[in-house]
Amino acid sequence: MTVNKYKLSVQGMTCMDCEEHVTKALKQAGAKNVSADFRGDEAVFELSEDRIDEAKQNIVQTGYYPGEEEIQTAEDCVAFNRVDDYDLLIIGSGGAAFSAAITASENGAKVAMVERRTVGGTCVNIGCVPSKTMLRAGKINGLAKSNPFTGLQTSTGDADLAELTAQKDKLISQMRQEKYIDLIDEYGFDLIRGEASFIDEKTVQVNGEHITAKSFLIATGANPAVPDIPGLKDIDYLTSTTALELKGVPKRLAVIGSGYIAAELGQMFHNLGTEVTLMQRSERLFKTYDPEVSDAIDEALTEQGLNLITGVTYQKVEQNGDTKSVTIEVNGEQQVIEADQVLVATGRKPNTEGLKLEAASVKTGKKGEVLTNEFLQTTNDRIYAAGDVTLGPQFVYVAAYEGGMAAGNALGVATRKIDLRFVPGVTFTNPSIATVGLTEQQAKEKGYNVKTSALPLDAVPRALVNHETTGLYKLVVDAGTRKLIGAHIVSENAEDVIFAATLAVQFGLTIDDLTNSFAPYLTMAEGLKLAALTIDKDVSKLSCCAG
Template sequence: MPSPTDYDLVILGGGAAAFAAITEASRQGLSTAMVNTGLPIGGTCVNVGCVPSKHLLAVAEHGAAASDNPFDAVTYTEEPTVDWTEALDGTDEIVERFRQENYVDVAEHFETDIYEGYGQLIDDTTIEVVDGLDKGTRIAGEKALIATGSSPWAPPIDGLDDVEYYTSETILDERDLPESISIIGGGYIALEWGQILHRVGVDITILQRSDRILSGMEVQLGREIQRAFREEGIDIVTGNDFQQVQSAAADGGTEAIQQGVTVETTVDGDSRVFTAEALFVATGVQPNSQNIGLEALGVETEPDGAIRVDECFQTTNSDIYAAGDVIGEPELETVAAKEGNHVVKNAFGDEGATIDYNAVPAVVFTSPEVAAVGTTELEYMNEHGTCSCRTVQMEDVPRAKAVKNTDGLVQVVKHHETDEIVGVHMVGPRAADMIMEATLAVKFDLTVDDIIDTVHPFPTFSEAFKQTCQTFRRDTSKMSCCIE
């Protein structure tokens, strides 16, 4: 076996955390190399996550434009149709361009060596490619970063392993969509893909285990998006106690996903059966931490497989760091990038860089959009025994009324003594963009009066945040459009 090639930093993985790390490493004049396996270079977000799903959400939204038209002055002579194969071809083109421009070209610019294949840590900071294109290659560094990401996770439901089902990755390979799909799950992946598929003509039923969708977010958000989905024609059933999944085909053969899948469940004590042509499992992800050599090197993991790190992203092996989805929630591309950046600062500069996860916004890119940052009403109540919270409905916001796009709400949670904004939760048009002002408010301890005192453009959806802050000070039903 040849001696390993030496670098300052070696990385197992090729996604957002890895590329943020090589960017910071280049700034510090450090040499880097990465071993990439599984998904093409760029990881989940560019290949099977953010980029393709947001493109297809836009395609589906335009496909549904005629049915969603609220204006009597606008008429359509015929309904638009969506060519799913053409939509996926367009997605592939965008993904390939992003991958080349944002990852391959970036790695070349920073003079990072990329090795393709399945990598394992065989020494504290030595990675060997044990299978794949560059099998047999060894790279060693002063420090090592594990950034192997995550993969779709399926729950232990009886029979699930015996049927074929879609995930957020495999659905991108399906050119011939079925007429109906049951989706198990009620988080952002289930909702985004449920709306995409519904709007391109698939009959969708969403089956959620807990008593509400978006169960990790503010209660009102799940309730509001559930109402909007049902109005659109997407069936949502919550409170499922899943009993069994099986092929609807008589022979139970390998063609089950084409012939039908039945989900047997109990809802409020009643047995129910949901049958569709296909099944989509969207129940979250699991860290890619198996079979990469962790145990032999003293790198500990949590019960769910997430690599255990301290606040500076150092593992239980002092020479090895970890970042991104492989260390657990929140599994967000932007968070992975920030973590990867901080790894290099901490490993080579001892900067002690950390992340305030409470000030990280979460977004669901459905229509209407869902966005949140900071503390929920329930979390605040549990901590303080009281809550100073206000909610404004989008139907009371001037811009929303003017454009007849009034689905949604904004809730602000403030500290009951200092008036500092500690949480903002919203459903509505442009919520994904509006949440950034709220994020700054939470991050920098702004008060509701700071937001009220800030002049907002009129009429905009962003005024909904200001208007919600104003409800702490006045009766906003007795207020002209842009007072203060």
């Protein structure tokens, strides 16, 4: 019996779990190389023509609604070009790269990954994993030094940063091996050690060897950007990478910048015993967030003892012996901030140097970022880019999403457009900051008639019993439909609460849906329901659980 490649419309899918259910239903009918796409309302697969009705019936039984199938012609189908060395060659080995390699390998492609340094990319080696484990250590140390309960007498000695760093490095090594290196043999793709640069539109050079591929993915990530401040490059400054390699706690730390990296690492060192000064050019912290969010985190960090200076003009940086100094101007007055270490945390720049992208007709933006369209194609339609190298949202889960999508598009197993409307963002300070959807200003600019609620944390019972009431929940609502279109939280565990808000925003839940749902009492998640109630009621006039 003839095996065809089908594209089948499937209605009712709303998320990645739905994709998995449809994929399982098709595989039970014998389908191979299944790719379901809830955003495109379709599934693509290979199946014997005598089993297509069985496959559709399986989908119906799963709770979804199949439409008419289309047989993909040879022009539509994947025809892997074995004339080239590889079907897909990936430059980089981080979250986007591995997601792409796994997707491509599962679809039968011949795949290679080129890495010039350490396998695993930013997140596991120098980003998420090391920073978050050190942040946790700092938080525990900070609570031991000072806790909000009057009946507890806690204290701590000097932090052994060398021992903490060694424990962190052991964790990184374990996760790099289990979550990255071990998967290379599991999925059967090639790892090529060396630096890749393009020779032409279909060829790269690695270690002097020329390698051709049908398609390419640039997933080289980004690294810390260093601003042009006189004298800065002449001193021994820290970046987010080298700060996590220190073996001793500095007495004084001056931080240039106060975005998420600056705030997280600044608070970590403060909790370990460092006197920290955060400096930034803008007039408020997290200037792209709602003002209430900026004010709340400013208040929290100030209460904890960090020194925040905004509206800064940097004049010069100098070093005299072991002491470093940053000369700044604020409101027309000059100040000198002295420190043992200076941390530069002013954003990241894409790793595109050395790739010789011009040889492949790949264009970059003003900051060196690889420019892509909605399908993640570059200006060369056989070359794709994903993750931090595009300077999109700097989250590993976004990189992985983009990597898998780019691989599917590059190989022709799917045609998917990138959709980043509902990406939650988290800053892991204490309290943490979590946001999803539109800010109030963004919603107004898009033409929404907006209603908002801003619930202070002292109205959330869990925050009261924790004696941690600096923060807020802010909801942005479309007044016409009452749908939630934005949620912004500053609180303990905001990073966990935001997932519920993300589902509400992504799937169009209304304020009434939230207020008519059960929220466990004495959880931070209850704050979402209370903030929703605040749209129409004064929650201070309600008893506990009265919502």
